Amino acid sequence: MKVFGFYKSKKYLQRVMLSIMASMVLVLAASSVSNTYILERSVKRIQEDSNLKVLSQIQYNLSYMNDIITRLSNFVYRDHFLIPLMFNGDLPKMDLIRGYRQMSNIMESSSFLHSMVIYNKSQSELYGTSNSFLLDGGITKERIRSTLLDPANPQPTNRLIPMSMSQGDERIDSFAFIVTDSLKPFSSSQSGIILFIKSDWVFESLRKMNVASSRDQGEILIQTKDGQLLSSDPNASYLSSEHQNSINELVLNDKQAGQHTSGFVIGDLAGEKNMVTYMDDGLGSWTILYIQSYGKLMADVTKTRNQSFMLSGLFLLFAIGISIGLSYKLYNPIENMLKRIRPHLPSTRKEDAREDDGPGSGSGRHVSQSYGDELTLMSDNYMRLSEKLNEISSEHIVSKYYIRRFLTDSLLFSHRDMQHLIEKHELNISVREPLIVCVLKIDQFAVYDRMTTGSTKKLHSFAIVNIAQEIMGKTYPCESVEIRGDHVVLILSPSEQDDNAQFNQVRALLRDIQDTIERYYGLTLSCGISDVISQFPYLSTAYAQALRCSQYLIVKGNKAIIASEDIKENLSSKQMSLPDALERKLAEALKKGQLTNAGNELEKAFSHIATFSYEDMLRAVSNLAWTIKNAASDIVEHRIGTFSVDMDYIHQIPQEKETLEEMYLSLLSLCAKICEGQRPANMERNEIMLETVKELIEQKFADINLSQQSIASTVKLSSAYIGKLFKESYNMTITEYMNEVRLNHARELLERDNYTIAEIMDKCGYANQSYFFRLFKGKVGSTPKEYRMKKSIS
Template sequence: MVFQTKFPVKTMFAKFFFAYLLMLTLAIAVISIWLFHIFSNSSIRQINELSDRTLMQGQKSTEYLMNQAMQVSAQLSFDYPIIQQMNTAESDPIVENNSLKKLNDIIFINESIYSIGIYNGNNTSFLTSDYPNIDNEAIEMLNNSDPKTKIRLLPRKLKLSSGKNQEENVYSIFYYNRDKSTNAILNALIVNVKEEAIRNGINPDDRVDQGNILIVDATGKVISDPSGGEFLKDYSELGFIKKSLTESGSNSFVDTSLSGEKVLVTHSYSNQLGWHFLHVVPYQAAVVSISRLRNTVIWISLILFTFSGIASLFVSGKLSSPLRGLVETLEVMKEKSKNNLKVDYLKDILGGVKAPQVSSELEFALRVDLFKGTSILILKIDEHFDATVLEVEEVADEVHNQMRLSLLNRVFDLLQPHFSYESLVINKDVVLLINHDEAFNSHKHLVNLINRLQEQFRQTMGTSVTVAWGSYVNDAANYHASFQEALEAADYRMVYGLGSMLTYETVFANVKHEFEYPQQHLKALLEAIKLGKEELVWGALDDIFNALKDCQYELIKLSVNHLLLTVFITTELSIQDVKDDLLTNFNNAVSKLRKLETLEQMKLWFAQYILHDMQRIKEKRKHLNSDLLDRIRGFVEGCYANTELSVEMVANRFDYNPMYFGRLFKELFNQSFSEYITELRLSKSKIYLAQDHIAIKEVGTKVGFNNSSYFVTLFKKHTGMSPSEYRNKLKI
């Protein structure tokens, strides 16, 4: 029997069908292999990125705790009872109790702090928040240290004199002064941070596949480990520790030197702390998810291949159009993915995670040559500030994105015809890498273009752009340093104002490294507040903020916060309104102050804040004085006839010092106490003189004059007539 096929092989339709099926089969196979390759690379990259983020979060958490403890130290160094405790020649129980209360209050609200100690070299006393812990070892260490060094942060085992544990793992921060002739420690402030606070902050997750963060110092000693049991042990002989200590920047590698177990190690270094951070992940736990996902991808590819082959039998040539759309979509996705990878590559270079590679430049088709002279610019879109109401207008994210897109378009229009450059967005700011042959100070054309960019953006968008430059890069290894310089220069927008052009060299050439807080100007400001002198408030604020312009950014922020706290305490204690929630008021003030971006804005805000509170103080005093005046008048009205009535008697009645009360009485009544009493008694005498049955001698006695002759003389002096003449006049 002969069977005839429904689709003869020799027909045009059959040829097209089988060719199409073959093409579809090959396409699916290629796409499956390509997707698997991309997915595998992406999965490995995601593990590295996760480690980088985890490591960065741990590093930032540690730096934050250290900064918080250092800020506590700095704040304590300005506290008057603490200064007394550190410098008094003899022990004073009152000063000691006040200082101890201050220390315990600080520890109560800062769970990361283990203890705080104050050493006074004048009387060799040591006051701590924890009495059993007298940290004499720290003073010996300071006395034996090199006088030229400044010990800021030190991991150590704190010896205890009582308790179950004989020692405690801490990180110590020292503020101290030496005798220049003997190098002996005059006084010291020691803040001990709990080691477990650092450990809990950087290793919050117990999942094995998330790994743990290990911190070591420059010699390989353990500063923090997941268990806390290896503190200050020497790990310098471990292979991955050696590798991390000898290599600069951030890197990732596989190692087996930790108990023979294969681990993934990601390394970074904190310039602020001088410590190496290592994220250690068990290799098998890290890649098990990749293996499962790989198998899933293979099965999905096989299912798609089978499904596509069956579907092609039913729809045959009708798939040509959808297939073309699929290819175009995949191309778009590939291009977008490639662009994202390029941005990530540039971010890694600027962040110091990677060094520029020639192969990567070819892969990503960079428009800028990273091996030629390059400038790094940060463009920050400034928030709008309304000086009439002293408020910052917060721009919504959508509007900010549109403004940033407009800025990128203008960058393209101005720079593209003249320079090779790359642009990317980091933390809402536009970052530019621009190739040119000369450093910033000598390349006038580039500077003029950036100036034009700032002016055009201001005219069209109604807000300014601050531009910060890092040092000119002529070595591929210096991108991270230049980017960090640009970030630091951008912070000084606070000093130079919005719309500034800031270079690292210019900014830090003007920064004074020795800073003395303007205590005298602060004292003048507080005195102006107490006196209610608005013009003196403006002058004192000018002096304070002018003094802050030349100091370091972190000190500016600390000083402004200290100013707010001092002003808040001064004004609130003067107002003392129990209806107010002081904590809420203070948090609101802090929130408003943090929105301001320049010292000039902050000065205007402080002026408005202080003048508003001064008005509240005046109204409060006016209300209190009015009430006091009524009470004094009522008391005097009731005892004016008492011949013993005196300013001392009334002052004692209202618990005032007689001399001060005399001045206060004149301020309230616009006349002295004796003048007021004399007028009151003479006024009352006129009422008695209108009554004929009362003798004139008795009238003087009834109103408080114990001498009738004096009463007659005084009455005639004030009225121009004697009491008898006054009585006769009333009868007419």
């Protein structure tokens, strides 16, 4: 019940959980229904095609049987031993004997004949061969007369007519096939031969097709023109008059609707859904029917559907579990925030004092009932905190104002006045202990200021102030404030464990602040630390000292922590400028184009500069820049060489670069450009010429006649000279470079387009296939065909 109460109290969690759960249910249900629907249609389509194939085979078998019987009947009708039996009015006994013997021979030679009867119109007599015809006292003869010789119902010739020759049995045991000398319907007014075909012979193919599969496929029946259904099995289903009428109606309606001779239709037969496939026999007499129970036909589909629904149900239970877990995981941040908010809510403080704040607790229900949902609760709490923040913001602004005044104008306050203001505004600054000041500056501030938006700067400033005060405040009482937007100042008082006010842990804490800011915001800070002061009026002096220490990152580098003892040598240095000889040697090396010497002199100069005071460092670097500029001007004036150097940029280096190392690298780069511009003119001409050769090859690589000789002729130089120059410059011959360009283009054509190998050779300037294959395999490791196959597979 506690768990249920917990979820009941979390309205936002309910919405999240129900949304995910409903989505999963809809997706699983739609997937299961669509899959079973598609499966049923596929099975139905496959079964329909299979049924038509079966009926087509049966149609072929019946046509083949009809051809056999027709050929036999034509032979029998012209037999000279049987003609007297058909036409003689006065039949001699010997003709009768010979006729019966011939009929017996025909019966013995044709296994599919049930019996054979000859009708003599002159005598109005029937002559038959079967025992029942001869010995049953005329019953069979009378059955034949009433069925086949009825003047009111003439029978078609050369067609199979179903009949029952057995007494007292309506089972179709034979088919009558009437042969006359005309195509008119047969009646007692003309002579003819009647062949009775065994029904088993006709139905044999039906039975074989029906048991072709171990599974019950249904029943195959024959439908006559008058709608009678024929089957070799008297106990077959669908033979009742009710079923015959239903089947006739289904088939007839489908035939009339589609105007076709074959098809399939699904309908109810005696309350059961069945699938009826039909096809005319091709002779215009019968229709072959294939009737199957739709339930049995789709048994596997139904089984699969049930299994699918069962699996979907299992997956649905699994999905519900996942949705609950996922919803709670998504809700977890909100829950954690609520745990922090609840103790500070006016409506829940009393309840929280008495009850445990856990899942299903009363306070949770109270909050849910009071605030609607969790987001409304947090929104209301945010508004309440905003109002409270507005109340204290003015006091915070005043406190920060006095801290800035203490740092910049502390000499204007007396010790007592500052002590009074600190106590009044509850500043975290000791009024009895010594203090130190730390300055934190953002490295590369000029670039940072240019590339960062105003809102981001405010965020970074807020983060640095608060992170610095939080980390430092764990050990030392401190106050932090931002000044001029480019640095943050910390005022530290000694901790209770720091009896001698040595502030031994300050460097380690400043390093922790640097690492934290760099990890979260990607900014590096340099820090300056003042000496310990004992009187409040000296705060501005300590601040100026810490700020001056931070300037010496020019020597120490970015992310440095600098105190006065770290720069004693610089502060006590008496040297204010570089030796004249050093600057003179630098200028001479530049004019001679000796980059190594110029670099050595520049390195010596910066080694001297690193020992100067801060202002003297900037002045010395500026003087070096002037020296380099003047040397460049002299070189241009005397036309020793040509080069592109931005003269104005030389003077910006001391202002744009923060460290001596950066300044040194920038000036060294300028010296390299100056020395590079003084290379011999013929060297530059050679480079231009070689670049021209490369451009010619890249433009005309498809030309089969392109060669080192043709290129030399184009640039008006000897082939040997240009080949030697190309080899020395690029460490390869012109022919090797030409093949490299051609083979690279061949690879691109093999990868992108469907050109033949011959077309690619033509486009890349190759005429010999074996030469092309050898070069390609030597460069790529495989033949062009293998390369194309590998690329198509990958």
